[in-house]
Amino acid sequence: MSIPALHPLPRPEGEVEQLREVWRPPGGVRFLTVVNNTYIGIFYIGTALLFFLLAGVLALAMRTQLAIAENDFLSQDAYNQFFTMHGTIMMFLFAVPAVEAMGVYLLPAMLGARDLPFPRLSAYAFWAYFVGGLLFFCSLFFDLAPRGGWFMYPPLTMKEYSPGIAADFWLLGIGFIEISAIAGAVEIIVGVLRTRAPGMSLDKLPIYAWAMLVFAFLIMLAFPAIIVGTALLELQRAFGWPFFDAARGGDPLLWQHLFWFFGHPEVYIIFLPAAGFVSMILPTMCGVPLAAYRLVVIALLATGFAALGVWVHHMFATGIPALSISFFSAASMAVAVPSGIQVFAWIATLARGRVRITVPTLFVLGFLFIFVLGGLTGVMVGLVPFDWQVHDTFFVVAHFHYVLIGGMVFPLFGAFYYWAPTASLRPLSERLGRWVFWLLFLGFNVAFFPMHVTGLLGMPRRVWTYSADMGWEPLNLLSTAGAYGMGVAVAVFLVDLARNFRPFHDKGGAGDVWSAGTLEWIENSTYGVRSIPVVDSRDPLWAHPDLADCTEAGAYFLPGTATGTRETLVTSPLDGRPEYVVQLPGPSWKPFVAAIATALAFYSLTLEMVLPAFALGALTIAAILAWVWDSDRGPARPPVDVGGGHVVPTYAAGRLSHAWWGVAVLVVVVAMLFAALFFSYLYLRLVSPDVWPAATGHALPAPAWPIATAALLLASGAAIAWAGRALARRRPGRFGWDQPALVLALAALVGAFAVELVGQRSTGLVPQHTSYAAVVYALIGLQGALVFALTVMGLYTLARSLTGRLGPVRRVTFDNTRLLWSWAVVQGLVMTALLHGAPRILD
């Protein structure tokens, strides 16, 4: 049965041509300014693959070094740089960006949207990652690559033991690339929740979109911890603030907590999207819907939460009390339950359908085999006594490569082969693909299975060579041979890409070569689908075989461009009801310039070029402000008919607006940054009470200081609320009280920050002296960064108001600023209570 057309067919002549014209990418050098997901997604995937190749070459060099005992192919120092860069690049520059890139590319088509809700943010995130990542890699050529391993533990990475700027490259480079990942997560959360096809309620959401939603929430909650960690370690290295220096009340374990609060969820951040690939590929290849859809959603959500509660299992060998590690051992083993649910759902899908053994199927089967083995060794190392036995040995190296390559790389290759026809005029080759699979599968197992044994025989990870009489040589030689097999597999894949991958075509791709059931297989051009279909099933193309043709004929929502600009439909988050049409921004140099300037600003800081760094920072802010200046266009057009008599507005402000949802996600990120510092304060108090004021006799600021801070914060909150009410009452062309109220709010917010800072300084507190002083100033510094951002946003809002771009209806800029402002007030109050209350109450 068909879904009835929403309007008469055929559609008027010229409609699709207008749509194509509006979405046409710029030519020549301006092609660099494209912002829509079909281009940025592929740039992103290509760049992630480039980093995969670069880190893979480093791996082959390391395996060559280890192939025989006492080899001198690499020096010890080069080996240290290689393993640090291999792990760092694979985790930060390949794995997370690759799965995020696939989301950027696939999600709009899968959800029936024309693009993600913030296309310029995607472009910014991509270019920042591209330039920042390449600069980071180039540090290797100047002997400036870090040597501290991908988790960069202090004290090894403290200035005393890692002099020079190599570690700073890691800290500033990676901290900055995380910001790019967070930008992508904002896109994905708002995209999945607000830009779905009408009728695509949560129970009909493609399982991949569920996986990406959990993925993006995990980035939002976990990545701030590593940003705080890298900031603290950089503050220690650059200015001597002793967060991790035990002699001055710091603790190296604080780094491990912050790192692994990010680092463990990172594993699921990589794995869950890959599980999403598998849950999409298998039903197509079996010709049946995914078994136990609801249970798989439950498993994804449970895994997401569990991911946040197991970080201490990376720290079993650090001397943490027995009960504490037992909690995390129990929690780690509990993760097997939701993971098992997914595995059984895949097995059930295989059992129910008629399996087509294609290249994507092979990669999924390879994934199941390898990932289950990696999962089992995961349960083994979740047991504390076993973990101690194999800690820091090659057994662990084998375990996490089984999890990461099995759990992510195999599904990713499967996904490349599966979805390539949506982007390329030709599918990838089945014949070459089978070579890639078998070489990779056999190469992988030959390389990594022996490492379990090498580890049990006692070979530690990260040694650059070993003595012949240890008996490790045959196994290492075997591992090296397997690694080269994997290298050949990747080379064959590149040949396949070169021969067959033909993206960026007006027609989209080769089409639905697998007879799949989800929306991304409808013919997809630069503008996405011709019309946005109505969805009433989880596999809409199977439920309605003519849906693709009807969609292509323009039978459903937005068959042309209703506003004459790039646009997509915003729907309600739970049940996918059309709410409004959002006008999307098009190509621009501004996000490109902002991204390049951001990357260069961070690297200038690394090279201690302070003035250029500030200049580039200012350029970044200017480019971002210029880019958003014309984003809030206001309700310039009347409501439009999007199809079938559905008339919806072309503008929304306040909590209905997708932009407000984006800022709400950002507020959670800021709250998590604060939570990480809040935890650091309490942790340092717990481990080093002897540097807290009660023990050192250092005077706290008199109560008048925090009272003044709190009063100013409350005044700022009241003034911003007043500004909001005044804006709602303002008449066009008339004076409004919102402007003075905004100035007052800003003055009070800056004043509160200044009072807190001066109050602490007035007691003679110096951040270099103790971890207490350092963490106090770090908290104030975070508040200061937020106040700086709000100063820019406040002045920007004021500028829009003064130029007539802000009013009672056209108020997205104000609403977004107020949301972050409200959080700044709350954060300031909690911080004041902590800094002045905790030393008085706890001591």
Added chain:
Amino acid sequence: MHSAAREFVREMLEMTAGPLVWLLYLLVMYGAAAVHCARPAADAADRTPLLIAGGALGAVAIGLLAWSVLRARRELASESTSDARRFVDRVAFALGVFGIGAIVWTALPVLLSPACGVVTDAAQRSW
């Protein structure tokens, strides 16, 4: 808050209450154990405060989730809700049950493991 946005946030919190409450329980118990073990060795050796805290907090957490599970079941029994809401209630029900099981499982170490001290061979022999 725009009513639909508020409604959605409430639905999502109800849907994920199971693992959310479990995660909070784990974090609070981890913090409690850390604070307890930072006390002088003689005080820290006594597990009673942790047993009381773990039991009381566990009871509150399980009570909350039991309420959430029953609420979801009641919602499912009413026939007026949409497919999307029924889906959310079914997920809430299952995750609530999962959360209760996870809390019991995670709390077991309070009964079975020594409270403090780094585990060594000697300590293991003395258990």
